[in-house]
Amino acid sequence: MLLIPCPWCGDRDETEFHYGGQAHVAYPQSPDALSDAQWAEYLFVRDNPKGEFAERWCHNAGCRRWFNLVRDTATHQIVVQR
Amino acid sequence: MSAVLPEHPEFLWRNPDPRRSYEVVIVGGGGHGLATAYYLARNHGITNVAVLERGWLAGGNMARNTTIIRSNYLWDESAAIYEHALKQWEALPEELDYDFLFSQRGVLNLAHTPQDVREGVRRVNANQLNGVDAEWLNPDQVKEFCPIVDISPGVRYPVLGATLQPRAGIAKHDHVAWAFARTADEHGIDLIQDCEVTGFLRDGDKILGVQTTRGPIMADRIGLAAAGHTSVLAGLAGLRLPLQSHPLQALVSELLEPVHPCVVMSNHVHVYVSQAHKGELVMGAGVDPYNSYAQRGSVHVIERQMAAALELFPIFARAHVIRTWGGIVDVTPDASPIIGATPLANLFVNCGWGTGGFKATPASGWVYAHTLATGRAHPLNEPFALERFTTGALIDEHGAAAVAH
Ligand SMILES: Cc1cc2nc3c(=O)[nH]c(=O)nc-3n(C[C@H](O)[C@H](O)[C@H](O)COP(=O)(O)OP(=O)(O)OC[C@H]3O[C@@H](n4cnc5c(N)ncnc54)[C@H](O)[C@@H]3O)c2cc1C
Ligand SMILES: [Zn+2]
Numbered sequence: 001m002l003l004i005p006c007p008w009c010g011d012r013d014e015t016e017f018h019y020g021g022q023a024h025v026a027y028p029q030s031p032d033a034l035s036d037a038q039w040a041e042y043l044f045v046r047d048n049p050k051g052e053f054a055e056r057w058c059h060n061a062g063c064r065r066w067f068n069l070v071r072d073t074a075t076h077q078i079v080v081q082r
Numbered sequence: 083m084s085a086v087l088p089e090h091p092e093f094l095w096r097n098p099d100p101r102r103s104y105e106v107v108i109v110g111g112g113g114h115g116l117a118t119a120y121y122l123a124r125n126h127g128i129t130n131v132a133v134l135e136r137g138w139l140a141g142g143n144m145a146r147n148t149t150i151i152r153s154n155y156l157w158d159e160s161a162a163i164y165e166h167a168l169k170q171w172e173a174l175p176e177e178l179d180y181d182f183l184f185s186q187r188g189v190l191n192l193a194h195t196p197q198d199v200r201e202g203v204r205r206v207n208a209n210q211l212n213g214v215d216a217e218w219l220n221p222d223q224v225k226e227f228c229p230i231v232d233i234s235p236g237v238r239y240p241v242l243g244a245t246l247q248p249r250a251g252i253a254k255h256d257h258v259a260w261a262f263a264r265t266a267d268e269h270g271i272d273l274i275q276d277c278e279v280t281g282f283l284r285d286g287d288k289i290l291g292v293q294t295t296r297g298p299i300m301a302d303r304i305g306l307a308a309a310g311h312t313s314v315l316a317g318l319a320g321l322r323l324p325l326q327s328h329p330l331q332a333l334v335s336e337l338l339e340p341v342h343p344c345v346v347m348s349n350h351v352h353v354y355v356s357q358a359h360k361g362e363l364v365m366g367a368g369v370d371p372y373n374s375y376a377q378r379g380s381v382h383v384i385e386r387q388m389a390a391a392l393e394l395f396p397i398f399a400r401a402h403v404i405r406t407w408g409g410i411v412d413v414t415p416d417a418s419p420i421i422g423a424t425p426l427a428n429l430f431v432n433c434g435w436g437t438g439g440f441k442a443t444p445a446s447g448w449v450y451a452h453t454l455a456t457g458r459a460h461p462l463n464e465p466f467a468l469e470r471f472t473t474g475a476l477i478d479e480h481g482a483a484a485v486a487h
Binding site: 018044 | 311313317322323324326327373376381471472473
């Protein structure tokens with residue numbers, strides 16, 4: 001079980017959190033202007049690195065706020081909180 | 083007592099050094115890579131082939147899965163490819179002259195809510211229209227088929243019925259890999275272990291070969307069959323694929339007297355259970371939610387899965403967990419695989435089988451061999467092309483496939 005540092009509540013068990021996948025994926029500025037391939041990329045394709053990964057978590061069973069972490073997907077080590 | 087396991091053959095495969103070039107190079111020596119090699123030889127007469135494996139053959143998901151084999155998927159495209167696999171499973175023990183304990187003991191997918199019942203009945207109807215054996219069982223019939231399931235109405239998630247595929251079952255996964263490997267080797271195909279692909283040799287958008295820890299290897303066509311590590315490999319070629327890698331865990335109990343006659347899966351409480359030939363109960367859960375390559379998951383996932391198993395099978399209360407483990411599975415947005423060409427010439431992918439690719443092993447190998455031999459998709463893998471994420475023609479087996487294993 002991961003021990004996840006919520007920026008507002010401190011270290012809590014993973015079971016209190018909901019995973020949100022890759023962080024910093026912005027909604028396209030002008031969706032109408034995207035080609036099908038660009039739209040597919042936005043909808044379906046995310047980074048999947050073996051190593052450091054910026055990801056989103058929501059502290060569902062606590063403060064219920066979203067935040068970002070950088071975690072190493074090869075070791076599960078949480079590298080930075082941001 | 084438990085079944086007597088067949089003796090291992092005296093000889094399985096050579097351990098050749100890689101040659102400088104091949105007609106086809108397959109990256110990944112799991113079930114899919116080995117089956118692809120076998121069918122390249124069997125169906126296409128192509129034997130100038132190498133399978134490159136960075137560890138040992140079948141050290142990935144192939145020998146970590148819970149070995150459930152079935153073909154009762156909802157959508158036509160899925161039913162077609164998984165049923166092709168099931169037909170091959172029925173022929174393979176004789177064809178490969180290898181007893182890998184394929185046991186068609188039947189798979190139940192339990193329904194616990196009125197919506198589960200509607201979906202189950204719909205799937206039975208769809209399966210029957212596709213020529214896949216399927217029946218709907220009421221709770222008493224479930225009890226008759228699997229006497230240890232608790233069908234009492236008082237439990238938190240009562241059993242309201244189940245789908246049954248009688249031809250579905252289990253096999254011994256490591257033996258399956260060895261059976262394919264031995265026959266591929268007999269055909270002269272090089273199975274090269276301890277050989278990690280670390281890059282691609284290319285000329286613009288054309289892939290010419292692979293860079294490996296045992297030197298460069300040229301090939302006319304290169305097929306990735308690297309399961310959970312496909313994104314990492316594709317990344318070396320600058321390709322982004324709609325895949326996310328997650329841990330998937332399973333566990334076994336100690337060896338017990340035979341108590342469990344079939345395979346029981348429950349989507350709703352999320353557990354699936356069978357009893358292996360030696361006697362251990364084999365149980366699997368759902369994926370851990372986070373991305374990972376660590377081949378381990380979180381213990382609360384196991385705890386939940388065992389709670390579900392205990393409610394369904396009170397008789398397991400005194401069994402012990404002997405071993406838990408995890409594999410890394412490559413999950414696509416529609417829970418269906420991606421098999422076919424990539425934007426890079428000569429580079430092909432077979433990935434995204436996620437939590438359920440063991441059952442597909444023979445069909446995956448069959449259609450991938452066709453694709454690598456001819457450069458074109460087989461009719462069975464045409465719908466599973468990478469382009470479906472752009473055209474929108476998804477094959478959405480999330481939920482539709484009962485549980486995805
Ligand atoms: C716990 C668990 C339970 C499962 N239960 C079931 C089930 O009951 N039924 C079912 O149908 N499916 C199940 N699955 C899914 C099934 O195991 C997979 O879909 C299937 O095994 C994937 O294909 P494979 O056998 O070729 O993969 P793998 O055996 O993982 O083969 C991929 C190979 O590629 C190699 N590789 C990776 N990178 C490189 C590189 N750079 N160079 C060289 N080689 C490389 C790896 O070392 C590995 O050996 C389960 C999976 C897990 C983890
Ligand atoms: Zn919080």
